[in-house]
Amino acid sequence: MKVGVLASGDTAVRAAHSLSAHDTVEEVLVVGPARSRSFRVVPDASECDLLIGSGDDAPVRAQKLGVPLLWDGDNPADGVVVWGASPVGLALALGAREPDPRIIAVAHPDLEEGFDHQVRFPDPVGSAKVADTTFGGRHVALAQSPARFAACLAVGSERQVTIVDDGAFMSGIALAAAIDVVAEEVAPVWDSALVYLQTAAVMGLVMAEDR
Amino acid sequence: MADDGQDRVGPYTDLVKRLSPIIILGAIAAFLIIRRRDGEVVIPDSAWNPVDPS
Numbered sequence: 364m365k366v367g368v369l370a371s372g373d374t375a376v377r378a379a380h381s382l383s384a385h386d387t388v389e390e391v392l393v394v395g396p397a398r399s400r401s402f403r404v405v406p407d408a409s410e411c412d413l414l415i416g417s418g419d420d421a422p423v424r425a426q427k428l429g430v431p432l433l434w435d436g437d438n439p440a441d442g443v444v445v446w447g448a449s450p451v452g453l454a455l456a457l458g459a460r461e462p463d464p465r466i467i468a469v470a471h472p473d474l475e476e477g478f479d480h481q482v483r484f485p486d487p488v489g490s491a492k493v494a495d496t497t498f499g500g501r502h503v504a505l506a507q508s509p510a511r512f513a514a515c516l517a518v519g520s521e522r523q524v525t526i527v528d529d530g531a532f533m534s535g536i537a538l539a540a541a542i543d544v545v546a547e548e549v550a551p552v553w554d555s556a557l558v559y560l561q562t563a564a565v566m567g568l569v570m571a572e573d574r
Numbered sequence: 575m576a577d578d579g580q581d582r583v584g585p586y587t588d589l590v591k592r593l594s595p596i597i598i599l600g601a602i603a604a605f606l607i608i609r610r611r612d613g614e615v616v617i618p619d620s621a622w623n624p625v626d627p628s
Contacts, residue, residue, distance in 0.1 A: 561626075569624055572622070
C-alpha cells in the first residue's frame with residue numbers, strides 16, 4: 364500500500380516516519396508542493412491508496428485529490444475514511460476496552476487549560492485541571508499538560524490504563540496507527556480499539572496498567 | 575597547677591555542648607522528611623506495569 368502524506372505540520376511529518384517503518388506500507392509519498400529529504404514528493408495523489416493528514420484543511424484537500432483520508436479530526440467529514448486519530452481518540456480507544464470506564468482523560472501540551480475538576484495523571488504529567496467535553500459524541504476530560512509530556516488515561520472499575528509519552532511523538536503515532544483500522548465504512552479509531560492500540564504499540568507507544 | 579574547682583573547657587567545646595540537642599533534633603527531622611519523600615515517589619511509580627493491549 365502507498366500512503367500519501369498531506370504535508371501540513373509536525374504531526375503529519377512524524378506520522379510519515381512511523382508509517383515508513385510499518386510492515387503494511389510499501390511507500391510513503393509526500394503530496395506537494397513540498398520538499399523532503401526522506402520521502403518522494405509527488406504533485407498529486409494518483410499513486411496513493413490512502414492519504415493521511417491533520418488539521419481542519421485536510422478533508423477538503425483529500426476530497427479534491429479523490430483519495431480517502433485518515434484524519435485526526437473529531438467528525439466523519441466528507442473525504443475521510445478513518446477519523447479521531449489523535450491522542451483523544453487514543454484515550455477513547457483505551458476506554459472502549461474497559462468494561463466500566465468511569466473517567467477517560469487526556470493531558471497534552473497542545474490542549475487548552477480546563478476549569479471543571481482535577482484529574483491525577485501518571486508522572487511526569489501529574490495532577491491537572493480538566494475540561495469535561497465530548498469528542499465524536501463521547502465524553503472525555505481534556506487538560507493542558509504543563510510540560511512536553513502527554514498522557515491518555517482510562518479509569519475503569521478494576522484497573523486504570525494509561526499511555527504516557529512525549530506529546531508530539533504521541534500525536535504522530537496516534538495519526539499513523541489509523542492505517543490498520545481502515546474498513547469499508549467510515550469509522551472512528553475507537554470502533555476498532557484493539558487493532559488501533561496494537562498498531563500504536565508496534566509503532567512505539569507503551570501502555571501500562573494499575574490495578 | 576592550682577585547681578580552682580571549675581571544669582576547664584575550650585570555647586568550641588562549650589558551643590558544641592550547647593548546640594548538640596539542636597543538631598540531633600535536626601538530623602532526626604531530616605531523616606523523617608527524606609523517608610516521606612522516598613515513599614511519595616516510589617509507591618505511585620511502581621504501581622504502573624506495562625501491558626500489551628488486549
